[in-house]
Amino acid sequence: MESNRESGAIVIAADGFSGNESLPRGFDWRGFDAYLFDIDGTLLNSRDAVHYEAFLIAMQELYGRAVDLTGVPVHGSTDPIILLKALEMAGVCEADGRATLAEAMRRMCTEVEARSEQLRPELCGSVEKLLAELKAGGKLMGVTSGNVERIGWAKLKAAGIDEYFSFGSFSDRNETRTEIFRWGAEEARRRLGATAKVCFVGDTPADVESAKACGFAVIAVATGIFPLLDLAKCEPDMCIPGCETLWSYAR
Ligand SMILES: [Mg+2]
Structure with a gap:
């Protein structure tokens, strides 16, 4: 085979x-x-890394800490599940993550749209x-x-x-x-x-x-x-x- x-x-x-x-x-x-x-x-x-970097920027701004996606399954997942998992690994509990999830997703969108010319x-x-x-x-x-x-x-x-x-x-x-x-x-x-x-x-x-x-x-x-x-x-x-x-x- x-x-x-x-x-x-x-x-x-x-x-x-x-x-x-x-x-x-x-x-x-x-x-x-x-x-x-x-x-x-x-x-x-x-x-390009625009979508990926939008995750990092949203989490840095909303939760005040550097969070990365190392070890977080992304392929076949969804943006909110990726966010919650990354935050959990950074010590943010699910309740706190969920409380600001919509805001984090809006922040990601703003970032990607602002950098749309960098999308490849x-x-x-x-x-x-x-x-x-x-x-x-x-x-x-x-x-x-x-x-x-x-x-x-x-x-x-x-x-x-x-x-x-x-x-x-x-x-x-x-x-x-x-x-x-x-x-x-x-x-x-x-x-x-x-x-x-x-x-x-x-x-x-x-x-x-x-x-x-x-x-x-x-x-x-x-x-x-x-x-x-x-x-x-x-x-x-x-x-x-x-x-x-x-x-x-x-x-
Ligand atoms: Mg796919």
Whole structure:
């Protein structure tokens, strides 16, 4: 398996098939009404430290102490959970952290927006092609992200893809990823009708688990920090190295 992965040939589809990526199998990725995308590691990777530094600045200003994110899980997490965990590790109890959580998130947003020209989002391969194709096909597109809303939109805008998305579900309204995903799917169905078919796209085991917990399909892309085989173990409906592979699965 490892040698296949290194050769870039491995693709895993819904039926567990792996190998020749030219063979379409099983999962009809075009057959949904709405597509809900995670941001970091899925649509883009930030090649800057603006969001990270906003955490540090907000915590320094609000809690009067230098706090860093060393040892705090960030991939697949959400901004409020990251903040609370970092504060806990710095000796701030959860009650005190929660008392100023909304203010800390606002401070982070102000920081990121003030430095928006320093944002360096790198789009993941074929993301623009995919978004354009889905848009041309009349699909509804949204983002479901652990980012605070204003920060999420700032990244999408800097990447030039914000206008593809009709709505977003972020960590201001809901704290956990599963709640964020559930709200996003419900919003898609509010807009399209109760039977609309929804598919999530994400890059972490947490994305796969949240989509499955909500009862919806999920495509896992290995464009973040998680290798393809780690994602495959979570059994997403489709597991691919990146969006560019999707067209190998044309119906
Ligand atoms: Mg992600």
